[in-house]
Amino acid sequence: MRESAPRGLQTPDVLLPDGWAPNVAIYWDESGLISEIRLSHTDPELPLAQGPVVPGMVNAHSHAFQRSIVGRTHSFTSPTDDFWSWREVMYDHLSTIDPDRLEQIASELYLDMTRSGYTSVCEFHYVHCDPDGNLYSDPDAMSVAILNAAEKAGIGLTLLPVFYEFGGFGEKDLENHQNRFVLSLGDYCDLITRLLDRTRDNPGIEIGYAPHSLRAVNARGIHQLLDHRSQHAPSAPFHIHVAEQIREVEECTAVLGKRPIEYLFDKVAIDEHWCLVHATHASSEELALIAASGATVCLCPTTEADLGDGVFSLSSYLELGGTIAIGSDSNICVSPFEEIRLLDYVQRLRLQKRNVEGITSSIGAGTRRYLQSLFGGSQVTGRPVGHIKEGFSADLLELDAHHSQLSGKSSDEQLNTLIYSGDSSALAAVIIRGETK
Ligand SMILES: [Zn+2]
Incomplete structure (x- = not known):
């Protein structure tokens, strides 16, 4: 009997965690996990990639339903329209x-x-109940909608059901619509337990925890979630919104006596399983706390720009050895390349210099940001994704070396062209768990 052809891809150049490597054969098994990487090796049995191959990007923060309000929040009705009035429209x-x-x-x-280059998404999912704030007849209905959507699209998913208790700092009453976000601690833990059972054998899905923010959850609530995790899913990721707006920092300081990140670190042992979403207004002391903890800061450049949040002190944080990921958040943009482009450009404008980190390197600034974003993204999914490495998911982007913008350029120049000037039309293929999309 003839042996079937191996599963894999022959690449002219591949972006590994430590940089580019030429002429690499990547093999994966039937479940789509990378089984072997052969450097400086040509395997004529493998299909040949149409250009350099890079890991698919992790989208570390998404609220899927907000995609439907894109374009509907840009007619200002007041001179003081801001994040909070945008939130009212969203609600x-x-x-x-x-x-x-x-x-x-x-x-x-x-x-x-997936068409744009994301191969995994972390869905920060907080609409659990019906418009009256009651559980649906199937209490898992909204979470199942997200699971079904990921399955249909073939994207890897970290589903993060959100725990939400209060309308603001100091255990304020809920505001209009927020009753749809609230589950009792018992209902929340039961939901997580059922989702863990339901997805246990699915390599494309991970379940994590998401206390919404210090506005919506107190320290006791976070500890109750950590207790549940220690019993049911000890390595599951933990995501939280923090310090997105100045008003949030001021209210936290006034009510809890500390800035939000400072307060969080004071009350909870933060480690590399944590994803701090935004952290826009972190002080230098707070940046040092995050960097030392190994936690990831998820930056969402297009949403943060759209909402007028402010600018994260990226260069200071990276100097401290901090870890970042990128997210599409409100989903006003779903291109990882545009997120990285805006991330880098805003820092250049802020610092009035091109070399934001003041580092010389054989790889371009876009490639550096891409690798940095993969590192944190990989960490906060709880899944083996984000690196071209044995045991990791074969989530790969094939650049189209014949594309008019890319032809005649080195692999690194091609990726930097895509990041600073291109779009997904320069991708020849997107592969997720070994399957071409
Ligand atoms: Zn968010």
């Missing part, structure tokens, strides 16, 4: 969201993500 739009609609929006969104 009002929730009335249109039920499990079927959520599945439809998320399916289309996740497909757009």
